[in-house]
Amino acid sequence: MSEIAMMHTPRSGYRWFVIAVFFCFMLLHQADKLLIGPLTPAIMDEFGITMTQMGAVTTGALVVASILYPIWGYLYDRFARARLLALASFIWGATTWLSAIARTYPTFLAARASTGIDDSSYPGMYALVADYFGPNLRGKVYGLLQLAQPIGYLIGMVLALMLAPQIGWRTIFFFTGGLGIVVALVILLGVREMPRGKAEPEFEGMTEMARFRFSWAEMRAVLGKRTMWFVFLQGFAGVFPWNVITYWFFTYLARERGYDESSILLTVAPVILILASGSFIGGVLGDWAFKRTTRGRIIVSSIGVLMGAIFLYLAMQTPVEARTTFFVLMCLTALFMPLSSPNVIATVYDVTVPEVRSTAQAVEYFIENSGAALAPLLAGIIADMYNLQTAITWICVTAWALCFMFYLGALRYIERDHHALRDEMGRRAASFRQTMA
Structure with a gap:
C-alpha cells in the first residue's frame, strides 16, 4: 500500500454512464447466455438428443465458468478491471460464434462449454462499481444491474420464439455474438478505472x-x-433453483403443461418482468434495512428464499387446467426469488477489504457454480426418470430451504465482521493522513 493514487471524484453523470454501460453488458450477455433455455427444444430436435444430453450442454458451460472464477477474480484484483471486462465481452462474442457453426452434438457441446469462459467475469464489474458507489447505495445499484438478467432472458425468449423459427437458432447466435464485440469496444473506450x-x-x-x-x-x-462461510454455503445451494428454472422452465411449460409458443410468451413475459423488479426491490429493501441494522441485508435475503420456496411449491402443484392460479403463484415466486441476489453481493463487500473483493466474490461464485453446475444435468436425469415437474419442484424447494438455514447462521456473525472492516478502514485512513502530514 505504499503507492499513492490520485482521487479524481467522478461526476455523478459519469458514474451513471458507467452503470448504463455495465447494464447493457449484462443485459445482452444474459440474453445470449440464457437463449439456450428457450432454444432447447429446437436444438434437441436438430441434434436428436435426450434431456440428459441437453442438460450436459449447460452443465459444461457452468463447469468451465466455475473453474475460471478464482482466476478471473485474482486477475481483477491485480490488474485494470475495465480492460479485463472488455476482454471478457470479446470472448463472449467469439465463443458464441463457435456455438453457431458447430454441426455435430460433440462439437456443439464443446463450443457451448467454451462460453463459460466469460460467464465468470462479473466479480470485477461488481468490485469496480463498489469503487464508484459507497456502502449505503450498493444494494440499489446491484439490484439495478441485476434487472438485466431476467430482462435479458425475456429478450432471449422473444428472439427464440419470434425470430428463430424464421431465421434459425444459429443466426440468432451470430447476432448476439456480434453484440458482444460491440460492447467490448464500448467498455474499452468509455469506462475508466x-x-x-x-x-x-x-x-x-x-x-x-x-x-x-x-x-x-x-x-x-x-x-x-x-x-x-455462511455466504459460501448459501451460494452453493442458492444457484440450483436459478439454473434449473432458467434452463428447463420453458421446456416444462411446452411439454408438461401443453402451452403453445404464444401462451408461453404471455405467461412468462410478465413473470420475468416481475422477477426483474424483484432484484431492484431487494436492493432497495436491503439498503433500507442495512441503514437500520447491519443484519438488514441478510434478513431481507432470508425472507426472499423462504417465500420463494413456498410459492413455487404451490405453483408446481397447481393442476394443468388452472392456468390463472398457476400464473399468479409464479408471479409471487418471481417477486421473492431475486430479493437475496443484490444483497449477497453487497454483504460480501460489507465485510471484505477493497484489494481482495474481486477474488472474494469470485470464490463465492466458484462455490456457487461448483454445485449448481450439476443442476441442469441433475434436473435432466430426474426428468427422464420421472418428469420435469418433479425435478424443478424438489431441487428448488430443497435448495431454498437450505439457504434459509444458512442465512440464519450469517445473522449471528455479520455485525462483528462488518464492524471489523470499518475499524480496518478507519485505521488505514488515519495512518495515511499521518503519513501525508
Missing part, C-alpha cells in the same frame, strides 16, 4: 490515498470470516 477503496466512507474528502494491492494474507483473513 477507479482506485480500489475510493468510495469507502473513511476516505471521503481525500484527494489522495494509498493504492491497495492484492494480498494473500488479506485473502486468507476474508476466508476466515464466519459471515463468509
Whole structure:
C-alpha cells in the first residue's frame, strides 16, 4: 500500500454512464447466455438428443465458468478491471460464434462449454462499481444491474420464439455474438478505472490515498470470516433453483403443461418482468434495512428464499387446467426469488477489504457454480426418470430451504465482521493522513 493514487471524484453523470454501460453488458450477455433455455427444444430436435444430453450442454458451460472464477477474480484484483471486462465481452462474442457453426452434438457441446469462459467475469464489474458507489447505495445499484438478467432472458425468449423459427437458432447466435464485440469496444473506450477503496466512507474528502494491492494474507483473513462461510454455503445451494428454472422452465411449460409458443410468451413475459423488479426491490429493501441494522441485508435475503420456496411449491402443484392460479403463484415466486441476489453481493463487500473483493466474490461464485453446475444435468436425469415437474419442484424447494438455514447462521456473525472492516478502514485512513502530514 505504499503507492499513492490520485482521487479524481467522478461526476455523478459519469458514474451513471458507467452503470448504463455495465447494464447493457449484462443485459445482452444474459440474453445470449440464457437463449439456450428457450432454444432447447429446437436444438434437441436438430441434434436428436435426450434431456440428459441437453442438460450436459449447460452443465459444461457452468463447469468451465466455475473453474475460471478464482482466476478471473485474482486477475481483477491485480490488474485494470475495465480492460479485463472488455476482454471478457470479446470472448463472449467469439465463443458464441463457435456455438453457431458447430454441426455435430460433440462439437456443439464443446463450443457451448467454451462460453463459460466469460460467464465468470462479473466479480470485477461488481468490485469496480463498489469503487464508484459507497456502502449505503450498493444494494440499489446491484439490484439495478441485476434487472438485466431476467430482462435479458425475456429478450432471449422473444428472439427464440419470434425470430428463430424464421431465421434459425444459429443466426440468432451470430447476432448476439456480434453484440458482444460491440460492447467490448464500448467498455474499452468509455469506462475508466477507479482506485480500489475510493468510495469507502473513511476516505471521503481525500484527494489522495494509498493504492491497495492484492494480498494473500488479506485473502486468507476474508476466508476466515464466519459471515463468509455462511455466504459460501448459501451460494452453493442458492444457484440450483436459478439454473434449473432458467434452463428447463420453458421446456416444462411446452411439454408438461401443453402451452403453445404464444401462451408461453404471455405467461412468462410478465413473470420475468416481475422477477426483474424483484432484484431492484431487494436492493432497495436491503439498503433500507442495512441503514437500520447491519443484519438488514441478510434478513431481507432470508425472507426472499423462504417465500420463494413456498410459492413455487404451490405453483408446481397447481393442476394443468388452472392456468390463472398457476400464473399468479409464479408471479409471487418471481417477486421473492431475486430479493437475496443484490444483497449477497453487497454483504460480501460489507465485510471484505477493497484489494481482495474481486477474488472474494469470485470464490463465492466458484462455490456457487461448483454445485449448481450439476443442476441442469441433475434436473435432466430426474426428468427422464420421472418428469420435469418433479425435478424443478424438489431441487428448488430443497435448495431454498437450505439457504434459509444458512442465512440464519450469517445473522449471528455479520455485525462483528462488518464492524471489523470499518475499524480496518478507519485505521488505514488515519495512518495515511499521518503519513501525508
